[in-house]
Amino acid sequence: MATNTTIKKNTATAAEPVPDTVIDTTEPTRRAPAVVGPPLGLGQEPETVTLSHHLRISGTDYTPGAKILVSPDYARRLRGQGFTART
Known part of the structure; x- marks a missing residue:
C-alpha cells in the first residue's frame, strides 16, 4: 500500500494576521413567521388556525x-377534514 509522504503546510502562520470577524448585534433580525404547508398564492394573506388533532406537515409534528x-x-382543506378546532 502506497503512502503519501508530502507534508501539509499550515496556511495560517504567526506572520499572517487572521482577520477579525465583526458581528453587529445592535438590532436582532426579525423574520416573518413561516407559512406551514403549501405556499401562499399571489395576493393572499396567511390565516392562523388552531389544530384540534395531531398533524405532521413537511416532517414537523404539530400537537x-x-x-x-x-x-x-x-386552511379550508384542514377545516373540511376536521383538523382545526372550533373557535
Missing part, C-alpha cells in the same frame, strides 16, 4: 392546540 399560519386554501 393539538398549536397555532400555525397557513394559506387560505390549506
Whole structure:
C-alpha cells in the first residue's frame, strides 16, 4: 500500500494576521413567521388556525392546540377534514 509522504503546510502562520470577524448585534433580525404547508398564492394573506388533532406537515409534528399560519386554501382543506378546532 502506497503512502503519501508530502507534508501539509499550515496556511495560517504567526506572520499572517487572521482577520477579525465583526458581528453587529445592535438590532436582532426579525423574520416573518413561516407559512406551514403549501405556499401562499399571489395576493393572499396567511390565516392562523388552531389544530384540534395531531398533524405532521413537511416532517414537523404539530400537537393539538398549536397555532400555525397557513394559506387560505390549506386552511379550508384542514377545516373540511376536521383538523382545526372550533373557535
